[in-house]
Amino acid sequence: MKCGVVVFPGSNCDHDVYHVLKHVLEQDATFLWHQDESLKGCELIVLPGGFSYGDYLRAGALAALSPVMAAVKRHAEAGGLVLGICNGFQVLLETGLLPGAMRRNANLRFQCKDIYLKTERTGLPFTRKLREGQVLRLPIAHAEGNYEDFPEALDRLEAERRVVFRYCTEDGEVTAAANPNGAARNIAGICNAAGNVLGLMPHPERCSESVLGNTDGLALLAGAVEVARGAFSGTSGAAAGARR
Amino acid sequence: MSVVGQGEPALQVTPEILKRHGMTGEEFERLQKILGRDPSWTELGITSALWSEHCSYKSSKIYLREFPSEGPHVVQGPGENAGIVDIGHGWVAAFKMESHNHPSFIEPYQGSMTGVGGILRDIFTMGARPIACMDSLRFGEIDAPRMRFLIDGVVRGIGDYGNCVGIPTIGGETGFHRCYNGNILVNAFALGIARRDKVFHARASGAGNPVLYAGSRTGRDGIHGATMASESFDAGSAKKRPTVQVGDPFTEKILLEACLEAMRTGAIVAIQDMGAAGLTSSSFEMAGRGGTGLRLDLDQVPLREAGLTPYEMMLSESQERMVLVAKKGREEELIKVFRRWGLEVASIGEITDTGRAVLTWHGDTVADIPIRPLTEEAPVYRRPVAEPSDLAARWQAPEVPSPDVSGGLLGTLENLLGNPEFACKSWIWMQYDYSVRTNTVQGPGGDAAVLLLKGTPAGIAMTSDVNPVYCYLDPRRGGMQAVAEAVRNLACAGAEPVGLTDCLNFGNPENPEISWQFREVVRGMSEACKALGVPVISGNVSFYNETEGQSIYPTPTVGMVGVIPNVAHLPDPNFTRAGDRIVLLGRGSADFGGAAYLRLLHDIEQGRPPAVDLDAELRLARLLRGLIAKSLVRTAHDLSEGGFLISLAECCLGRGMGATVTAPYEGADLFSETQARAIVACAPIVVERVLAAAEEAGVPAVDLGETGGGELVVRSGSDILRAPVSTLHEIWSTALPKALGL
Numbered sequence: 001m002k003c004g005v006v007v008f009p010g011s012n013c014d015h016d017v018y019h020v021l022k023h024v025l026e027q028d029a030t031f032l033w034h035q036d037e038s039l040k041g042c043e044l045i046v047l048p049g050g051f052s053y054g055d056y057l058r059a060g061a062l063a064a065l066s067p068v069m070a071a072v073k074r075h076a077e078a079g080g081l082v083l084g085i086c087n088g089f090q091v092l093l094e095t096g097l098l099p100g101a102m103r104r105n106a107n108l109r110f111q112c113k114d115i116y117l118k119t120e121r122t123g124l125p126f127t128r129k130l131r132e133g134q135v136l137r138l139p140i141a142h143a144e145g146n147y148e149d150f151p152e153a154l155d156r157l158e159a160e161r162r163v164v165f166r167y168c169t170e171d172g173e174v175t176a177a178a179n180p181n182g183a184a185r186n187i188a189g190i191c192n193a194a195g196n197v198l199g200l201m202p203h204p205e206r207c208s209e210s211v212l213g214n215t216d217g218l219a220l221l222a223g224a225v226e227v228a229r230g231a232f233s234g235t236s237g238a239a240a241g242a243r244r
Numbered sequence: 245m246s247v248v249g250q251g252e253p254a255l256q257v258t259p260e261i262l263k264r265h266g267m268t269g270e271e272f273e274r275l276q277k278i279l280g281r282d283p284s285w286t287e288l289g290i291t292s293a294l295w296s297e298h299c300s301y302k303s304s305k306i307y308l309r310e311f312p313s314e315g316p317h318v319v320q321g322p323g324e325n326a327g328i329v330d331i332g333h334g335w336v337a338a339f340k341m342e343s344h345n346h347p348s349f350i351e352p353y354q355g356s357m358t359g360v361g362g363i364l365r366d367i368f369t370m371g372a373r374p375i376a377c378m379d380s381l382r383f384g385e386i387d388a389p390r391m392r393f394l395i396d397g398v399v400r401g402i403g404d405y406g407n408c409v410g411i412p413t414i415g416g417e418t419g420f421h422r423c424y425n426g427n428i429l430v431n432a433f434a435l436g437i438a439r440r441d442k443v444f445h446a447r448a449s450g451a452g453n454p455v456l457y458a459g460s461r462t463g464r465d466g467i468h469g470a471t472m473a474s475e476s477f478d479a480g481s482a483k484k485r486p487t488v489q490v491g492d493p494f495t496e497k498i499l500l501e502a503c504l505e506a507m508r509t510g511a512i513v514a515i516q517d518m519g520a521a522g523l524t525s526s527s528f529e530m531a532g533r534g535g536t537g538l539r540l541d542l543d544q545v546p547l548r549e550a551g552l553t554p555y556e557m558m559l560s561e562s563q564e565r566m567v568l569v570a571k572k573g574r575e576e577e578l579i580k581v582f583r584r585w586g587l588e589v590a591s592i593g594e595i596t597d598t599g600r601a602v603l604t605w606h607g608d609t610v611a612d613i614p615i616r617p618l619t620e621e622a623p624v625y626r627r628p629v630a631e632p633s634d635l636a637a638r639w640q641a642p643e644v645p646s647p648d649v650s651g652g653l654l655g656t657l658e659n660l661l662g663n664p665e666f667a668c669k670s671w672i673w674m675q676y677d678y679s680v681r682t683n684t685v686q687g688p689g690g691d692a693a694v695l696l697l698k699g700t701p702a703g704i705a706m707t708s709d710v711n712p713v714y715c716y717l718d719p720r721r722g723g724m725q726a727v728a729e730a731v732r733n734l735a736c737a738g739a740e741p742v743g744l745t746d747c748l749n750f751g752n753p754e755n756p757e758i759s760w761q762f763r764e765v766v767r768g769m770s771e772a773c774k775a776l777g778v779p780v781i782s783g784n785v786s787f788y789n790e791t792e793g794q795s796i797y798p799t800p801t802v803g804m805v806g807v808i809p810n811v812a813h814l815p816d817p818n819f820t821r822a823g824d825r826i827v828l829l830g831r832g833s834a835d836f837g838g839a840a841y842l843r844l845l846h847d848i849e850q851g852r853p854p855a856v857d858l859d860a861e862l863r864l865a866r867l868l869r870g871l872i873a874k875s876l877v878r879t880a881h882d883l884s885e886g887g888f889l890i891s892l893a894e895c896c897l898g899r900g901m902g903a904t905v906t907a908p909y910e911g912a913d914l915f916s917e918t919q920a921r922a923i924v925a926c927a928p929i930v931v932e933r934v935l936a937a938a939e940e941a942g943v944p945a946v947d948l949g950e951t952g953g954g955e956l957v958v959r960s961g962s963d964i965l966r967a968p969v970s971t972l973h974e975i976w977s978t979a980l981p982k983a984l985g986l
Contacts, residue, residue: 110407
């Protein structure tokens, strides 16, 4: 199994994700260039954080049109695993692989801090190592994480249980005060209908090693890796797709 | 008029033209003598930039030589784009600090952006990948005209640039003082790492080697930026906005990646960024260092708009541009890399062995100048110095009112914690990405910031320090104190210092009192550096920080880097566990010269600042490093501005952990600023070992009490201070946004 970390011009968390996949989880990992038209056999694709194309036009808007994203789209539609972190999440929204859009943070400022996340859905490749309701502490670092969509679209998202993570207090309460950016319904991460594509604003790769004082992010990446490797067959479409 | 400059309008030198170029009559005559004729316009522009204070250090050079610049860890001392030290495990660290004061005061957002951009290029130019930024900011009083706008713009600029390039901003400092009302300071620090054998230099060599240009196109922005930075401000300075450059962090990011990739090809001989004085300083300095000549074909320079003159091209400070000397025949490999990253790249000339710079444009020679006389033999001045006439009055010991006057111990403490000077600065640093690159072990808010050196157990610690009020009252002591405090901050993280960079911010050196300040500060710093074993490996001087004749206080910002053998032992700057014993290291006395207690509560800036006992500092630093290496302490925090009670409160605030102590001081002495002190906390079971180690090290130590609970309780003589940590936290954490009106 090979993991591919996409590098757009302006990606700046590419090395961080690669480091966790390669050196912490000890997987075969490679970088994919934005102009690549194939995914070179990679089964788990990560769209990393950063400022792809300088966030010109809108965050993620230009990256969504790059050649590699056509391949990522095909991969996702075939059930392959795709994880978008921060700017990667923004790219997934702009590509249409996930619904909704991002606005500037409610306070109109870049925010870098640790927040708490409530796990709303387990059993996905990315959350299979987490418990329902489990609270994670993860860092955020973004200026545009204020997730928004039409009320009916948000209702549908909720009904289909596609809200995977919400901002919450240390005790798991979903409150306005715990929302760092004004995101609708405290939404921090969502998945597609099949559950093989996940986008989230916080950075699991930044808290995956004990030397950095926090390993809450590791389970997320480790779960995806296990499914992609076929080491676990409990998930339906996603696992099948990943084993193609 | 000679043939040189034929294609340009004839140059009739007038005093007005020289003034506009920041050149004196003697300097012009010197240039005439070097050329043996009158200069062309382009030559005049080039020379004025190279001989500007900003580029030539002409008023500071004679003093900077006093800095110790050698040491066991030094790989590259001053004179390159950045200094380099060995940090072990085959790695070196390149670091430097630079000022961007003048542009940031005129246009804060772009000024601070390009400050960060410039310092990052200085680092990756050396072949080092930048992994950390710090920023030392000095603002005026928050209510001063434009100040909220300046604070907001500077913070946004630093954030937007560093965040986009993906370099964590992990530390720094922010201070407020009325002396900066008309001239704020923005000092940007960056650090990068490289394998020891993969360092690059900006030293041209090899006649026939092509000169490449890579990065953004050249526009008309920033022309005369270096000259502007070498002048004082007056009412007309707002008109200088066009001399401020405009930054594009996205281009910087791809330029960074492209340069590091290009370096791996092995086809680069020398590389330098175009910073102040743009193409002029980069090309001339590279050739000057290498002792070569240079031929540039200005028709090949990528331009943003048509019609730039050679003069404008040579002086433009458009950002995100690099000059490279390639190995002849291998330039295509480099061009391919830059093109792959979507960057402009052009071959604009070649290295020669003539020792002259020959610039051609539209078939004409627009400049033909010997390089070394302009770069290595630039004018050097020994400016007149004069001790200020009121020094004795400044040193008059101040009356120290009792804390009763300022609301008793509790009221006084609350007052200070609610002052922007001491308030929590998270409103600022939360706008900076401090965790990208996944090395951040201790981010902003501690004594020193700490990064993991990936793949090793070691850590890199860094801090920036200076107390401008001390430096004003006694520049020599102030300079010493800045170095000593930096060493102490590093020691609180268990780090041994390996090198220092500085940003020496001063007023107009043509004023003898300012030159005196400068000389004294440098001597104080040098003395401390020698005693504490810290070499100065890079730095920057920023003069002319004054507006309408009002000079800033001397502000020699010290950026210091240290190495931690094993980050697993890193203590916290805060109390972390209930029941830990709290031990005060060092001995205090009544030191109130320039103290924050007097300044912030009573508006008194007087007295001689605390003496710096360098031996005591050395003993304390060694003790702290030893205790930390043995994992004996869980908390370490130094005492500095505000003294004992402020530091103790700070230990409680970070994690909301209370403490109950008996203070060895009473009344105002709780706020005395005696140096060479620190607070540590340890498990009760090891407190005897900690005290014994202190005794052995010759550091006075006293067990004050224990951590725990939600209250800070301090018994001091017959007085008791009792405060819920949550109340203090509320005051401390909301003070800055409140003061900013947010």
